[in-house]
Every structure is written in structure tokens, then in C-alpha cells.
Amino acid sequence: MEGTGNKYYRLLVRFGNYRTKFTSHRNFLIILSFVVGVIAALAAVLLKVTVQFFEHRVEVMNNWMNSNWLSAILPMIGTGLSLLLLTRLFHNKLSRGVGFIIHNIISNKGRIEKRHTYGHIITSAITVAFGGSVGLEAPIVATGAAIGSNTAHDLRLSAKDTVLLLACGTASGLAAVFNSPFAGIIFVLEIFLLDFSIPFFIPLLISTATATVVSQLLYPGKFIFIASESWSVKAIPFYILLGICCGMMSVYITRSVDFIEGYFEKRRMNWKSWLVAGIPLCLLIFMLPGLYGEGYSVITNLLEGRYASITSHSLLEGYSSHAWAIVLMTVLLLVFKVVCSCLTISAGGNGGIFAPSMITGGLTGFLFAYLVNLSGIYQLNTPNFIIAAMAGVVAGVMHAPLTAIFLLAEISGGYKLFIPLMIVSAISYFITRKYEKHSVYHKSLVERKILTDENIPDHF
Numbered sequence: 001m002e003g004t005g006n007k008y009y010r011l012l013v014r015f016g017n018y019r020t021k022f023t024s025h026r027n028f029l030i031i032l033s034f035v036v037g038v039i040a041a042l043a044a045v046l047l048k049v050t051v052q053f054f055e056h057r058v059e060v061m062n063n064w065m066n067s068n069w070l071s072a073i074l075p076m077i078g079t080g081l082s083l084l085l086l087t088r089l090f091h092n093k094l095s096r097g098v099g100f101i102i103h104n105i106i107s108n109k110g111r112i113e114k115r116h117t118y119g120h121i122i123t124s125a126i127t128v129a130f131g132g133s134v135g136l137e138a139p140i141v142a143t144g145a146a147i148g149s150n151t152a153h154d155l156r157l158s159a160k161d162t163v164l165l166l167a168c169g170t171a172s173g174l175a176a177v178f179n180s181p182f183a184g185i186i187f188v189l190e191i192f193l194l195d196f197s198i199p200f201f202i203p204l205l206i207s208t209a210t211a212t213v214v215s216q217l218l219y220p221g222k223f224i225f226i227a228s229e230s231w232s233v234k235a236i237p238f239y240i241l242l243g244i245c246c247g248m249m250s251v252y253i254t255r256s257v258d259f260i261e262g263y264f265e266k267r268r269m270n271w272k273s274w275l276v277a278g279i280p281l282c283l284l285i286f287m288l289p290g291l292y293g294e295g296y297s298v299i300t301n302l303l304e305g306r307y308a309s310i311t312s313h314s315l316l317e318g319y320s321s322h323a324w325a326i327v328l329m330t331v332l333l334l335v336f337k338v339v340c341s342c343l344t345i346s347a348g349g350n351g352g353i354f355a356p357s358m359i360t361g362g363l364t365g366f367l368f369a370y371l372v373n374l375s376g377i378y379q380l381n382t383p384n385f386i387i388a389a390m391a392g393v394v395a396g397v398m399h400a401p402l403t404a405i406f407l408l409a410e411i412s413g414g415y416k417l418f419i420p421l422m423i424v425s426a427i428s429y430f431i432t433r434k435y436e437k438h439s440v441y442h443k444s445l446v447e448r449k450i451l452t453d454e455n456i457p458d459h460f
Helices: 002-022 025-065 068-089 100-105 119-129 137-154 159-178 181-191 198-218 233-265 269-289 296-303 307-311 323-346 353-375 382-398 401-411 418-435 442-445
Strands: none
Touching: 002 418, 025 068, 025 119, 025 137, 025 159, 025 198, 068 119, 068 137, 100 137, 100 159, 100 442, 119 137, 119 198, 159 181, 159 401, 181 198, 181 401, 198 307, 233 269, 233 323, 233 353, 233 382, 233 418, 269 323, 296 307, 296 353, 307 323, 323 353, 353 382, 382 401, 382 418, 382 442, 401 418
8 A cells, every 4th residue: 555655646746747847837727627627517417417316206206106205204214324324434524514614724724535525425415315405515515625625635736726726626516506607606705715816716717617518518407597577676675675584584594503403413413313303304394395305396386387386295285276375385395494404414414505595595585476466566576586585595594695696697597687686685695694693604613713703704
């Protein structure tokens, strides 16, 4: 083993000497950013396609049996398998979420262990493919960050270059999932608290553009909805009210995450925590089938006007033609989506709060527009309010208004809704910031004194 390590090191040294003769360091980083973008995009696409394949099969089975008992049992199996991998294979050393990346940037010069390059793909694929009610964005971000970090480490690059390639991998993963290169770049700048500079920006741009092209070629099933109509100036008061609603919903999500995950963090992750968190998770998914998996299909149906689908396979399915049933089911999904996400993670699953925030935001926008339209006060464009509310809740929960605005602008196929996105995101962020000083990503780092208030920029 020692001889192999020495050969590997000598090979790297020889490669380093060779490349300095033929290319500058800046050009070499651009080449590496391209490579990292391709690899991170392939990892993201592989994860999303795998999960969607299994989710579709479960949906077919539910329709065939005209019941959802199968999708209610599967999350217990998925979180159990993920728990076994996290405890037995990775020995509780596979850090979940996004906070550990920020920690490594600050305390470890961007160095992330190799197990993160594949561990998140395996555990999150099992978790979400079996119906865990979390998002794949955090595992994709962690995988991309690890790919960039280990590429730099293997090539013996500096700490500054390591952080740069880490950022490239992160941004590329997000860009590949949502077809949103600018949102990917802004995400790493807002969440990772990195300083903007042109030399730093160019590799990020190359990496995310490459990842977007790879994704377009291999992953046509992205969550994208083309806004059919522009927004109306007369609807501005309603967008302001929607921003307030999104802000309050963001506070609810943040505090729910603190309470539920904080409760389970005090206990050792084992089969007991799996049962305590997994059983209520399965019961909630059985009663509210829309909580199964990431949940983007729920929002897609609402965007396309299939409102009755929100009650499918639930106890309210027989009342799907009644407005009260749609309203009640939407409220229940709003309340329990974040609960199920926290229970999934606490039971041993791997995933993040990004997708649950977007889903909850979409449901908030739908409920708001649906109730206004029912009242007859004004006729709102429901898809526009769904998209705007998704941005609002993401802006509030992540404390990342710019990421939310550009992400949803790119998802909705352009910048028709840019002004409403700005209004809703700004108001939501302002309200959330009043009640929750730090985002879900930064809060635990501040409590552990890894970050200070001075490190975290204020958008207002």
C-alpha cells in the first residue's frame, strides 16, 4: 500500500511539472472547473433519475391497488437501510446537510473526506426512492462539494483553489438539477459566505454552464414550468400579502426543524430513534399521500390545474370535487411536510430541507390564490402565485433571497415574473429575519461558535 501511495504521489508531481510547462495556473483551474462541472452534473443526474424511476413505479402500484399502503410502508424500509449504512458502513462519519461544508470551508480549508463523494448518493437515493419526505438538493450539494474538494486535494492545490473547486462542484450540482446556472452560482456565494471576485466567478460560470448542458442532454425530467402569462400590476397588493404569508411560513419551518431535529439530536441514532421517528412518518404519509417523496409532482399537478389530484388515495378522495376538501388537504400538507422531512432525517434518512421548503412554498401560493379566487374579490393567476411563493419560502428559510429569485425565474422559463419574485422574496426574507436571525444552514454553526454574526451578511 505504501509503495502504491508513493507511485501515486510521484505521478501527481510529474503531472504537475508537465502541466506548468504548457498552461498557466488560471487556465488549469478553468479546465478543472469544466471537469468538476461534468462529474458533479453526472452525479446529480444519476441520483435524480434513479429516484424518479422508483417513485414512478410506486405511483403505478398505488394506482393499480387503488390504495397507498405500499407508499406508507416503504419510507420505514428506506430510512432503516440508510441508518444501517450511516452507522455500519460510514460509522456515523458521513455528515448530513449543508452546514458541514461551511464548517470545512472555515475550519479545514475546504477539505472534505472522500466518503462524501459517494456516501450521499447512496444513502439519499435509498431514502428518497423509498419515499422519504426530503429533498435531494442537500445530498447533491454535498456530493458536488466533495468532488471539487477531492479533485483539488489530489492535485495538491492550495486552500484557495480547493474552496474554488468545492464551490464549482456545489453550484454545478444545483445547476444540473434545476437547469439554473446563475442560481447555482448565487447559492454558493450566499450560503457559503464566499467573497465575490471576477477570477473566482469565471470558473464558477464555466462549471455551471457545463453542468447545465450535461443535464439538458441526460435529464429531461427537471422541475420546470413555463409561465404562460405575465403578471398584472393590479395584483401587487396580493403579492405583498403573499410575501407576508411566506415569511410566517418560513418562520414555522425554521422553528419546526429546530424543535424536531433538536429533540432527536440529543439521542443516539439507532433502531430506537428509527422507530420513534419512522412510525409517525409512515402514519402521516398513509393519511396524506402527498407527503411521499420529494413532492414535486404535487406542485406540478397544481401548476397544471389538476387541483383534485391533491386528494388522491387519501381519506378525502371521495370529496375531491368539493372546494373545502382541497383547502383542507392543502392546509394539512402545509403543516406536516416539514414535520415529515424532519422525521425522515431523524429516523436515519439522508436528505435536505430545500425541496420541502419549495413544496411548502408552492402549497402556500396555491392556497392563497385559490381562496382569493373562491372569494370572488379578484381573479388571480394561480400558477404565478405558486411560483412566487416557492421563491418566498426558499428566501425565508435559507436567508437567500437572491438565490430564490434567480432559481424560480429560471425554473419558470424566463423573467416574466421577476418583479413579483422580488417583492415576495424580499418581504418574506425581511419577516423571517425579524423572528429568526439565522438560516437553517447557519444557525447551528453560530450556536457552536464556528460562525459569528459578523461573518453572515445582511441583505437589508
